[in-house]
Amino acid sequence: xxxxxxxxxxxxxxxxxxxxxxxxxxxxxxxxxxxxxxxxxxxxxxxxxxxxxxxxxxxxxxxxxxxxxxxxxxxxxxxxxx
Numbered sequence: 001x002x003x004x005x006x007x008x009x010x011x012x013x014x015x016x017x018x019x020x021x022x023x024x025x026x027x028x029x030x031x032x033x034x035x036x037x038x039x040x041x042x043x044x045x046x047x048x049x050x051x052x053x054x055x056x057x058x059x060x061x062x063x064x065x066x067x068x069x070x071x072x073x074x075x076x077x078x079x080x081x082x
Contacts, residue, residue, distance in 0.1 A: 005020075018075070
């Protein structure tokens, strides 16, 4: 399985991150260890939600959509918790 995941910073709640992985547990650990330069300064991170896909292509397309303007609006309405 391939996962598109949503993280929110616990130290800076306004900071959010959307990513793609095939090993969700290991990827979250890497974010929280500071192993991802883009997210290291906002540690620790909590997993808000994730969506599973059978193929990497489908997951990558969904991630790309979520990072677009209309995709961000969709995610804000339906996927982020208040």
